[in-house]
Amino acid sequence: MALRFAITGFKIIIASLLVGFVLSALNITAEQVLNDVGVTPDRVFNWLQKGMSWALPNILLGSIIIIPVWIIIYLFRPPRS
Numbered sequence: 083m084a085l086r087f088a089i090t091g092f093k094i095i096i097a098s099l100l101v102g103f104v105l106s107a108l109n110i111t112a113e114q115v116l117n118d119v120g121v122t123p124d125r126v127f128n129w130l131q132k133g134m135s136w137a138l139p140n141i142l143l144g145s146i147i148i149i150p151v152w153i154i155i156y157l158f159r160p161p162r163s
Contacts, residue, residue: 105115113123 105111116123116126
């Protein structure tokens with residue numbers, strides 16, 4: 083499962099690199115694309131900051147419960163041969 087996830091991530095990275103290369107060869111920048119859509123790079127950065135400021139505390143709060151439960155389940159699981 084983790085290998086499939088890693089392979090999919092690698093495929094996305096390669097596809098993004100190829101598309102970025104083609105767009106760069108056509109002299110198209112990310113800022114131009116964002117301006118055509120009606121979004122500024124500053125607005126995207128602000129959205130990312132707001133998303134992280136919301137997600138990080140929730141991730142930490144959830145991990146306070148999830149990590150100890152995972153450790154207990156891992157410790158009491160029967161050994162694999």
